[in-house]
Amino acid sequence: MLIHLLLFDMSLSRFNALQTLENRIEPLPAVFAEGAAENIASYFGENVFNDEAMKKHLTENAYLSVKAAVQSGQKLTIEVADEVAKGMKKWSEEKGCTHFAHWFQPLTGKTAEKHDSFFTLTHDGRVIEEFTGSALVQQEPDGSSFPSGGMRSTFEARGYTVWDPSSPAFIMEVGDGKTLCIPTIFVTYGGEAQDFKLPLLRSQAFLDKAAVPVCQMFDKEVNKVGATLGWEQEYFVVDDALFSARPDLVMNGRTLLGRPAAKHQQLEDHYFGSIPERVYAFMRDLETESHKLGIPVRTRHNEVAPAQYEVAPIFEEINVAVDHNQLLMDLMDRVARRHKLRVLLHEKPFAGINGSGKHNNWSMGTNTGVNLLSPGRKVNLRFLTFFVNTIAAVHKYADILRASIAHAGNDHRLGANEAPPAIISVFIGEAMTKLLDQIVKGKTSDSQEVKRALDLIAKLPNLELDNTDRNRTSPFAFTGNKFEIRAVGSSQNCAGPMTVMNTMMGLQLVEFKAEVDKLVAKGEKQEVAILTVLKGYIRRSKAILFEGNNYSDEWKEEAAKRGLNNFANTPEALDVLSKKLAQDFYGKSGVMNKVELEAFHAVQLHAYCTKLSIEAKSLEEIVHSMVMPAVVRYQTELAANIGAMKEIGMEDAAGYQKDTLKRVIRDMTDVREGLEKLHKALEKAHAADSVRDEADILCHKVRPQMDKIREAVDNLETFVDDQYWPLVKYRELLFVR
Numbered sequence: 052m053l054i055h056l057l058l059f060d061m062s063l064s065r066f067n068a069l070q071t072l073e074n075r076i077e078p079l080p081a082v083f084a085e086g087a088a089e090n091i092a093s094y095f096g097e098n099v100f101n102d103e104a105m106k107k108h109l110t111e112n113a114y115l116s117v118k119a120a121v122q123s124g125q126k127l128t129i130e131v132a133d134e135v136a137k138g139m140k141k142w143s144e145e146k147g148c149t150h151f152a153h154w155f156q157p158l159t160g161k162t163a164e165k166h167d168s169f170f171t172l173t174h175d176g177r178v179i180e181e182f183t184g185s186a187l188v189q190q191e192p193d194g195s196s197f198p199s200g201g202m203r204s205t206f207e208a209r210g211y212t213v214w215d216p217s218s219p220a221f222i223m224e225v226g227d228g229k230t231l232c233i234p235t236i237f238v239t240y241g242g243e244a245q246d247f248k249l250p251l252l253r254s255q256a257f258l259d260k261a262a263v264p265v266c267q268m269f270d271k272e273v274n275k276v277g278a279t280l281g282w283e284q285e286y287f288v289v290d291d292a293l294f295s296a297r298p299d300l301v302m303n304g305r306t307l308l309g310r311p312a313a314k315h316q317q318l319e320d321h322y323f324g325s326i327p328e329r330v331y332a333f334m335r336d337l338e339t340e341s342h343k344l345g346i347p348v349r350t351r352h353n354e355v356a357p358a359q360y361e362v363a364p365i366f367e368e369i370n371v372a373v374d375h376n377q378l379l380m381d382l383m384d385r386v387a388r389r390h391k392l393r394v395l396l397h398e399k400p401f402a403g404i405n406g407s408g409k410h411n412n413w414s415m416g417t418n419t420g421v422n423l424l425s426p427g428r429k430v431n432l433r434f435l436t437f438f439v440n441t442i443a444a445v446h447k448y449a450d451i452l453r454a455s456i457a458h459a460g461n462d463h464r465l466g467a468n469e470a471p472p473a474i475i476s477v478f479i480g481e482a483m484t485k486l487l488d489q490i491v492k493g494k495t496s497d498s499q500e501v502k503r504a505l506d507l508i509a510k511l512p513n514l515e516l517d518n519t520d521r522n523r524t525s526p527f528a529f530t531g532n533k534f535e536i537r538a539v540g541s542s543q544n545c546a547g548p549m550t551v552m553n554t555m556m557g558l559q560l561v562e563f564k565a566e567v568d569k570l571v572a573k574g575e576k577q578e579v580a581i582l583t584v585l586k587g588y589i590r591r592s593k594a595i596l597f598e599g600n601n602y603s604d605e606w607k608e609e610a611a612k613r614g615l616n617n618f619a620n621t622p623e624a625l626d627v628l629s630k631k632l633a634q635d636f637y638g639k640s641g642v643m644n645k646v647e648l649e650a651f652h653a654v655q656l657h658a659y660c661t662k663l664s665i666e667a668k669s670l671e672e673i674v675h676s677m678v679m680p681a682v683v684r685y686q687t688e689l690a691a692n693i694g695a696m697k698e699i700g701m702e703d704a705a706g707y708q709k710d711t712l713k714r715v716i717r718d719m720t721d722v723r724e725g726l727e728k729l730h731k732a733l734e735k736a737h738a739a740d741s742v743r744d745e746a747d748i749l750c751h752k753v754r755p756q757m758d759k760i761r762e763a764v765d766n767l768e769t770f771v772d773d774q775y776w777p778l779v780k781y782r783e784l785l786f787v788r
Contacts, residue, residue, distance in 0.1 A: 065779050068296035096345035098146070098222040100139055108138035120216045122275070124256065127216070132184030139220055140169060140182035143231040146222055151182060153190045153212035154223075154232040156247045158654045160458075160544050162377050163237075165190070166230055187233065188214045210245060211238050215252065218374045221344050225385065234374055244647050247546035251370060253642045254553035258415070261557035264564050266417055268577060269433040275418040278553050280372035281533070283363040284379065285354055285407035285541050287395040288330050289784050294393040296779045298673050303662075304397035304542075305460070307670045307757065308678070310765040311403035312782040315357060322355045330360065333390045337362070340382050346375040356405040357785040366412070369553070373546045376409075380542075396542040399463035401781060402761075406464035407541035413552050414533040425532035431508040432501070436563070436581060439487070441534060442477055443588040444559035445527055446595040449475035450616055450627040451555070451636055452527075452536075455548040457624035458655070459662040461540035471526030471538045473624070474610045474617045476597040478525035484598060490582075491589050501578045524601035554640045563588075621659045622746040628652040656742045663749040667733050670757055671726060674764060677777040679722065682767055685775045686715050711770055721763035729756040 096103075105114050113134035119125040127135070143151070152164040167190075169182055190212045218234035237246035244250055255278060262276035294300050299307040316322075326334065334351050341348045350363040367375065383394045399406040415423040415437065423437040445452065453475050465473050479487075486507055493500045526538040539548050563584060570580035594613035599606060607617060618624035627633050629652060637643040643651065689712045696705040732752040739745035768776060 064296045065777055068290075068292040068779060069783060071292040091342050094339075095342045095347075098224070098343045099345040100142060100220040101345060104142050105138070108142045110134055110138075113138065117216055127188070129184050129188075132188050134184075136182045136184045136187040139187065139231065139233075143220075143222060143229075144169070146229060148222060148229045148231045150228075151186070151231040151233065152223075153214075153235040155212050155235045155237040156377055156544060156546065157237055157245060158247070158651070158658075160247075160542070160658075162381055164230075164232065190235075210240070212236070213238060215248060215370075217252070218371050219345070221378075223344075224340075243650070244643065245650075247544045247550070248370070248373075250642050250647075251373060251546040251550045251553070254550045254557070254640070255370060257640045257642060258553040258557040258560075261560040261564075262415060262423075265436065265560050266423070266433070268436075268567070268581070270417075270419065270421075272419050273417045273421075276415055276423070278369040278549070278556075279366045279414050279416055279422075279533075280369040280545065280549060281364065281366040281412040282372065282376050282545055283350075283361055283408075283410040283412070284376065285359065285361050285409065286383065287356070287358050287400050287407065288333065288360060288387065288392050289358060289395065291388065291391040291393050293779045293784050297784070298677075299669055300393075300395070300400070302669045303666050304395060305400040305463070305666075306402065306781075306784075307666060308673065308761055308764050308768075308778060309402065309781050309784075310768045311401075312780070312785065315404045315781075315785070316355055322353060324353045326351070326353060326360075329390060329392065333387055333392055334360070334362070336389065337379075337383060337386045340386055341379060344375075344378060344382075346379055348379070354405065354407075356401070359405060359407065366414075369413075369549055373544070373549060376545050398460035398540045398542060401785065404785075408464065408537060409539045409541045409543060409545065411536040411539050411545055411548060411552075412530070412533045413536060413549065415556070422532055424529075424534065426508060431505050432578060432581060435490075435504065435508060435585060438483075438529070439585045439588050439592075440559045440563055441556060442479070442595065443563075443592045444555040445475065445477055446592040447559065448551070448555040448632075448636060449595065450618070450624075451633055452548065452551050453538075453616070453618055454624050454627050454633075455551040456536075456538045456540060456543065457618070457621040458540060458543065459621060459659050459666075460542055461538075462620050464540065465538060471524060472601045472606075472617075473538075473619050474601065474607065474615055475526055475538075475595070476601065476610070476615065477595050478528040478598060479596060480529060481598070483529060484596065487589050487596075491586055493586070497579055498576065501582050504582055525597070526601070550642060554636065554642050557640055558636065620750050622656065622743065622750050625652060625655055625659075628655075653742065656746050660736075660742060660745050660749055663753060664733065664736070667729060667749075667753050667757060670760060671729065673778075674722060674726060674760065678764055678767070679719070681775045681777050682715060682719055682771055685771045686712065686719070688772075689715065714770060715767065718763045718766045722760055722767075725756060725760040725763060729753065729760060732756055 105117060109117070113131050116125070116127055116131045117135060120127055140151075148169075150166045150168050152166045154162060154164045157163050167186070191210070212235040215234045215236055220231060220233045223230050223232050234248075236244070236249040236252070238249065239245055244253075258278060259276050263273060266273035266276060289300075297306065299305065338348055338351070347365040347367065348362050349365050350361070352361055353359070354361050362379070364372070364375065366372070380396060383396070387394045396407065398408070414425075417423065423433065424441070426434045453473065465471065489507055490504050493503065526536070528535045528537065536548055536552070539545065566584045567577070567580045570583060571577055575583070594615065597606065597610075610617060618626075628648060633648065634645065637648050638645065689708050693702070693705045693708050693712065696702055696708070732748065736745045736748040736753060739748055768778075768780070
């Protein structure tokens with residue numbers, strides 16, 4: 052009887068969770084907008100202060116001023132800001148809003164907001180509803196607890212949120228509450244960037260300034276160039292009750308323990324398979340909420356791993372696309388909870404199966420409607436110019452691009468299960484590889500050589516139809532009319548790598564224009580000068596091009612010979628941010644000054660250390676308080692059984708019990724010794740002289756020790772009585788619907 056009581060205590064959380072799931076007879080109903088199933092256009096963007104809403108609620112002067120601010124960066128006067136605030140308030144109140152919030156993206160990687168009511172009191176005690184231009188344009192949240200990298204002391208809490216008119220305001224619905232949200236940047240008292248948005252906006256302006264003169268070599272009508280982004284968000288979905296019964300998922304977003312199920316993704320039967328009914332209801336609900344907020348999600352499907360899915364939108368202007376992805380990740384969590392589900396955005400929530408990424412499809416477009424990375428029928432030299440310059444930029448700044456996707460979660464994912472490796476290389480496909488080779492083989496650069504190069508491009512198959520197979524192992528791939536950055540982590544803010552893409556391209560185009568102008572000044576024809584410079588870039592950038600298997604050991608050896616770095620972990624990858632390459636990269640472009648760059652580096656290192664420390668402490672607690680007590684009780688039962696068999700003279704028949712007990716004792720010893728070593732390594736890390744030293748110890752001492760503990764615990768999971776095991780197993784998390 053005592054053993055059964057202990058068993059009940061130990062497995063209560065796990066089996067209660069499974070019982071809760073079993074009692075869910077049918078999926079919860081989805082909450083759809085009226086008419087959602089028939090006509091998305093009827094409600095798309097209804098909660099966005101978009102062009103239609105502005106025309107209705109703003110004066111002509113205010114409307115034109117906002118449009119000018121978006122298109123050319125003109126500053127708004129306080130009088131215009133007051134008019135915009137008045138119209139925005141009227142629009143939002145008609146939709147039931149009682150509060151407004153400056154919505155921003157601090158260096159936590161998440162979004163932040165502070166809500167204020169429209170309600171206020173006048174000097175004589177009267178209650179009025181008010182929203183002024185000053186409240187719209189700037190607010191002063193208590194910023195002391197946001198990561199600052201040393202730019203602000205705790206007692207110096209002043210940080211400012213400043214309106215970004217290029218991203219439209221929207222209404223966030225949470226339950227019955229509605230809040231007007233205003234996208235903003237977040238800066239210090241001195242104006243330094245404390246978020247992801249301001250560097251992104253600066254990089255956009257820099258790319259525009261650098262790209263327009265290059266575009267005007269081919270078309271004088273071009274006066275604006277902007278980057279576009281299409282992200283592909285991968286994620287896992289698990290049942291809420293099972294999630295809550297796993298402390299590691301609750302605290303870290305990933306499982307620190309757990310043996311892969313006998314069946315996982317090896318049959319390849321989940322990919323593009325039939326979507327489970329509960330998940331389908333969640334997806335439809337999410338799409339409805341997204342469409343109301345103007346997020347143009349279009350694609351949904353099962354991904355490779357069990358319980359893994361993907362959602363993707365139509366391409367958008369890069370700043371709006373980043374905001375939409377951040378907003379979507381918040382929506383996913385809230386909508387999933389309505390369906391008694393949990394969304395996991397961690398890059399590697401489960402061992403032994405695919406992790407989740409967020410492919411960033413990046414391109415550039417002009418005010419004349421031209422995609423600069425799309426081969427055209429007439430201006431193919433323009434396509435070749437931007438195509439080759441992109442490759443040259445990646446070759447020159449690969450280490451900075453690698454740093455932009457470095458964080459603790461991505462360290463678990465890069466290099467396996469269809470995730471690209473840490474070595475940055477570029478895949479352009481067989482057709483484009485042959486084209487560049489043929490162009491370089493030309494011995495001279497003259498008008499005939501230019502004609503030959505253009506003829507070669509014209510004879511290519513339609514690249515936009517993806518005539519060549521994609522290389523799923525490549526971190527940076529050309530896919531017909533865009534480049535796909537495949538190494539971005541699923542939980543990351545896209546603004547980080549997109550800021551790097553814009554900046555590297557801007558710097559490269561400035562250099563390109565200067566080199567062409569120099570040759571033209573010497574009397575060379577412009578087309579000939581362009582091709583001459585491009586040939587040099589192709590030759591010098593050849594090392595970054597790779598068409599083979601990026602996972603292979605041979606590629607690691609070959610990459611080293613080519614001079615390509617392999618930063619296998621976050622601390623190593625982030626080191627480039629303290630070097631002259633990064634200082635010049637951000638300084639010359641004006642995207643980040645020296646103080647901002649140092650602060651950003653410090654914040655990223657500190658986040659890495661904090662996440663690993665939390666994981667290690669979570670692992671200690673779970674093993675000490677849940678796993679080991681369960682194993683001890685099973686060990687006691689085995690020993691009692693062996694003793695009982697001996698008492699009745701049947702000790703020889705207890706061979707299985709003895710062997711099992713030996714295995715339990717062996718693995719328990721490994722766990723105990725591992726926990727001792729882990730604790731000492733953590734103490735050493737926390738006593739380190741610098742954050743960089745702490746990161747190094749956590750990476751090379753703490754993480755490997757956690758892996759060893761996991762191996763021993765996962766061994767125990769295979770043969771400890773299932774009724775004793777306290778943690779929800781992979782077979783339950785991933786396959787119980």
